[in-house]
Every structure is written in structure tokens, then in C-alpha cells.
Amino acid sequence: xxxxxxxxxxxxxxxxxxxxxxxxxxxxxxxxxxxxxxxxxxxxxxxxxxxxxxxxxxxxxxxxxxxxxxxxxxxxxxxxxxxxxxxxxxxxxxxxxxxxxxxxxxxxxxxxxxxxxxxxxxxxxxxxxxxxxxxxxxxxxxxxxxxxxxxxxxxxxxxxxxxxxxxxxxxxxxxxxxxxxxxxxxxxxxxxxxxxxxxxxxxxxxxxxxxxxxxxxxxxxxxxxxxxxxxxxxxxxxxxxxxxxxxxxx
Amino acid sequence: xxxxxxxxxxxxxxxxxxxxxxxxxxxxxxxxxxxxxxxxxxxxxxxxxxxxxxxxxxxxxxxxxxxxxxxxxxxxxxxxxxxxxxxxxxxxxxxxxxxxxxxxxxxxxxxxxxxxxxxxxxxxxxxxxxxxxxxxxxxxxxxxxxxxxxxxxxxxxxxxxxxxxxxxxxxxxxxxxxxxxxxxxxxxxxxx
Numbered sequence: 310x311x312x313x314x315x316x317x318x319x320x321x322x323x324x325x326x327x328x329x330x331x332x333x334x335x336x337x338x339x340x341x342x343x344x345x346x347x348x349x350x351x352x353x354x355x356x357x358x359x360x361x362x363x364x365x366x367x368x369x370x371x372x373x374x375x376x377x378x379x380x381x382x383x384x385x386x387x388x389x390x391x392x393x394x395x396x397x398x399x400x401x402x403x404x405x406x407x408x409x410x411x412x413x414x415x416x417x418x419x420x421x422x423x424x425x426x427x428x429x430x431x432x433x434x435x436x437x438x439x440x441x442x443x444x445x446x447x448x449x450x451x452x453x454x455x456x457x458x459x460x461x462x463x464x465x466x467x468x469x470x471x472x473x474x475x476x477x478x479x480x481x482x483x484x485x486x487x488x489x490x491x492x493x494x495x496x497x498x499x500x501x502x503x504x505x506x507x508x509x510x511x512x513x514x515x516x517x518x519x520x521x522x523x524x525x526x527x528x529x530x531x532x533x534x535x536x537x538x539x540x541x542x543x544x545x546x547x548x549x550x551x552x553x554x555x556x557x558x559x
Numbered sequence: 560x561x562x563x564x565x566x567x568x569x570x571x572x573x574x575x576x577x578x579x580x581x582x583x584x585x586x587x588x589x590x591x592x593x594x595x596x597x598x599x600x601x602x603x604x605x606x607x608x609x610x611x612x613x614x615x616x617x618x619x620x621x622x623x624x625x626x627x628x629x630x631x632x633x634x635x636x637x638x639x640x641x642x643x644x645x646x647x648x649x650x651x652x653x654x655x656x657x658x659x660x661x662x663x664x665x666x667x668x669x670x671x672x673x674x675x676x677x678x679x680x681x682x683x684x685x686x687x688x689x690x691x692x693x694x695x696x697x698x699x700x701x702x703x704x705x706x707x708x709x710x711x712x713x714x715x716x717x718x719x720x721x722x723x724x725x726x727x728x729x730x731x732x733x734x735x736x737x738x739x740x741x742x743x744x745x746x747x748x749x750x751x
Contacts, residue, residue: 359709359713361709362705362708362709363705382712382718383709383712383713384712384713384714384715384716384717384718384721386713387712387713387714387715388715392713392714393713395710395713398710399704399706399707399709399710401707401710401711401725401728402728402729402732403725403727403728403729403731403732404711404724404725404727404728405728405734408724409711409714409716409724410714412716412720412724413711413714413715413716416714416715416716416717416720417714417715446734448728449710465714469714469715
């Protein structure tokens with residue numbers, strides 16, 4: 310599904326490279342987690358995969374379903390089925406959650422979305438992520454708590470039905486109950502759409518107890534330094550990044 | 560229940576004066592016009608919400624002055640403009656609280672989106688002559704934020720549609736606006 314080959318990327322208009330010869334392959338139905346110290350390039354990777362305007366790819370390829378997506382616009386990547394669940398979702402004043410989601414659904418499916426059936430569908434989807442239905446009519450993420458923003462991201466995911474999901478620090482700003490609710494919803498989504506692949510970016514193994522990864526990678530200085538199973542995440546938590554030593558590259 | 564006033568102006572220069580004695584919401588939609596507004600809050604405890612939304616093509620100016628003549632009066636001004644070409648758009652926004660008008664709230668939020676290299680300016684003035692007043696102002700001139708565009712596009716929305724969503728959200732910034740009363744303005748948004 311996703312194949313990243315020798316990717317190099319830097320912040321636009323600056324010379325410092327953040328991703329350095331980064332390679333990773335994620336097949337359909339696989340769940341991968343990336344852990345790593347602050348500033349090592351984990352969130353940059355997420356943004357580069359989505360095509361963020363602030364970064365420039367200086368080398369390498371990103372193949373998604375065998376197509377190189379490096380030159381694609383952000384919305385074209387989303388239409389291919391890539392979804393970035395953001396660490397700090399953007400507040401957009403004046404654009405209602407419902408207007409935004411209905412437009413996005415129409416753009417993704419290429420079909421006109423009937424307002425009545427949309428509102429009806431949203432009602433049950435919002436209940437499943439424990440969001441009050443009146444939040445649908447509020448400005449996008451405006452006045453939402455940290456937990457509500459993350460639930461709103463998961464709500465979007467359920468509506469837009471992507472096949473590759475990047476969870477960028479989903480657990481940040483979430484209390485225990487909210488984390489359980491969003492993870493249950495993601496697991497339910499995977500069950501309904503078993504071909505879906507997930508890339509989890511996290512600092513803590515707690516989320517990995519809810520969404521079980523097939524592989525855990527440790528990223529240091531812009532590339533993957535070690536790969537293992539979930540036990541690697543617990544070792545990192547126990548001993549820190551210095552405690553894992555050198556390891557197997559992907 | 561507030562009194563609601565709609566103003567829709569198209570290529571005209573007009574002055575408006577209101578003496579407010581009950582809670583009032585004013586929706587002011589302006590297409591390529593200059594206007595001057597003076598409002599007196601003339602009854603204790605009265606509240607004004609003023610939404611000025613403006614599409615600009617030539618050199619124009621908008622000035623508004625809200626005089627808090629009585630105690631405990633409250634004004635909230637939301638002035639949003641889109642400067643389409645390379646012209647000059649000026650906002651002069653004055654909140655005036657007199658010496659005897661204690662416990663007033665006097666806020667203003669001013670934003671101009673330059674779609675080209677227009678020369679826009681905002682002059683926010685808070686002239687407060689009383690110590691017991693809550694007053695704030697904000698002013699922004701620039702483009703729509705890149706982060707907002709990225710967020711919308713990351714959900715599959717094309718650049719053009721995302722821009723239109725932002726434009727509509729910026730210029731129709733209250734859920735309570737009755738769309739049939741501002742059809743002329745809505746049609747103009749579509750032309751941008």
C-alpha cells in the first residue's frame with residue numbers, strides 16, 4: 310500500500326534536512342507504530358506524507374498503491390485514501406463542521422451529498438464518538454476541548470473512509486476515557502474495513518495497548534534505527550531511547 | 560429578543576446614525592462602498608452586535624464610532640472585509656466610553672483579507688475615560704491562513720472549493736443571518 314524509499318525532506322526555505330534517507334513499507338491491513346525522541350522527525354514524516362506546504366521533498370519516492378504521490382496536491386492524496394489525524398487540529402472560524410464534512414464527503418466520493426440523509430447519518434456517527442450533535446453546527450474545531458478535537462478527527466475518518474490512516478500523537482490531550490472511545494472507534498473501523506493500514510506516531514505505548522501494532526519502529530535523527538514488535542515500545546518506555554542500543558534496520 | 564437591522568449597500572457612499580435604546584444586532588453588508596456609521600448606546604444595560612461584511616474592488620473606507628453614553632452598555636463589533644484587487648481599503652473603528660459610563664464592555668474584531676496586493680489598513684481606537692471597563696480590540700490584515708487551507712485540503716477538498724468555504728465563512732460570520740435578505744451580497748461572493 311505505502312512504500313517510502315530513501316526519502317529526504319526539509320523545511321521549505323531552510324537547508325536543514327529532517328528526514329534523511331527514510332525508508333518504510335506498509336502493506337494493506339498492517340499497523341505500524343513509530344516512536345522516537347522529540348524533534349526526530351516523526352510529525353514531519355506525517356506532514357510530508359500528506360503534502361504539507363511547509364516541507365520540501367529533496368529526494369526519494371513515496372509510492373501509494375504503486376503511484377508516486379510526491380508531486381500530488383494535498384487533496385489529491387486525500388482522494389487516494391490517505392487521512393492524517395492531526396496532532397492539533399486547526400480551528401476554522403465561520404466554516405461549520407457540517408458544511409465542511411458534507412463538502413469533504415462530496416469531494417471524496419464525487420457525488421452530491423443529500424443534506425437530510427447526511428444529518429441523519431451524522432447523528433449516529435457523533436453518538437458513537439460521544440460528541441454532542443450540536444457540535445456539527447459549530448465552527449470547525451472552534452471552542453472544542455482537546456478531547457473533542459480528537460473525537461472530531463475520528464468522526465471525519467468514519468465519514469470519509471480512508472484506506473491509510475496516520476495517527477499523529479492521537480493520545481496527546483486525551484484523558485483515559487476519551488482515548489478508549491477514540492481507539493474503540495478506530496478498531497471498529499478497521500474491523501469494518503480490514504484492508505485499512507495505520508501508521509501510529511506516538512511517544513507512549515498506552516495507545517498501542519488499544520490499537521495493537523504489527524511493527525514498532527524507533528526513529529532517531531530522521532530515519533528508522535530499530536524495528537521490532539510491541540515489546541520494543543515497552544522497552545523504550547522502561548529504558549528510554551538510549552537503552553535500546555543499535556538495532557535492525559527495516 | 561434583540562432588534563435586528565439589515566443594511567445592504569452596493570456601490571454607494573452612505574452615512575448611518577443610530578440611537579440605540581434596546582438590544583440590537585446590525586448586519587451591514589457592503590459591496591464596493593464607503594460608509595460612515597455613528598452609534599449611540601443610549602440606555603443603561605443595552606447591547607449592540609455589529610457585523611460589517613465588505614467586498615471591496617476600488618479605494619474605499621469604512622468608519623464606525625460607537626459611543627457608550629450610558630453605564631453597563633455593551634458593544635461587540637465584527638468587521639470583516641475582502642479586498643479583491645490592488646486597491647486601498649481603510650477601516651477606522653472607534654469605541655468611545657464616557658467618564659460616567661462605568662461597567663461597559665467595548666470590543667472590536669477587525670479583519671481584512673487581501674486577495675491581491677491591496678493596501679489595506681485598520682485603525683482601531685479605544686477611547687476609554689472610565690477605569691471600570693472591559694475593552695479589547697483585534698486587527699488582522701493578510702491572506703487566509705495556509706494552515707486552514709491545508710486542513711481543508713487534507714480532507715479531499717480542492718483548493719478552489721476550500722477557498723470558497725473560507726470566503727463564505729469569513730463574510731457570512733453569523734448563523735442567524737437570514738440569507739434571503741442578503742441575496743445581492745451572496746451573489747457577489749460567488750463572483751469573487
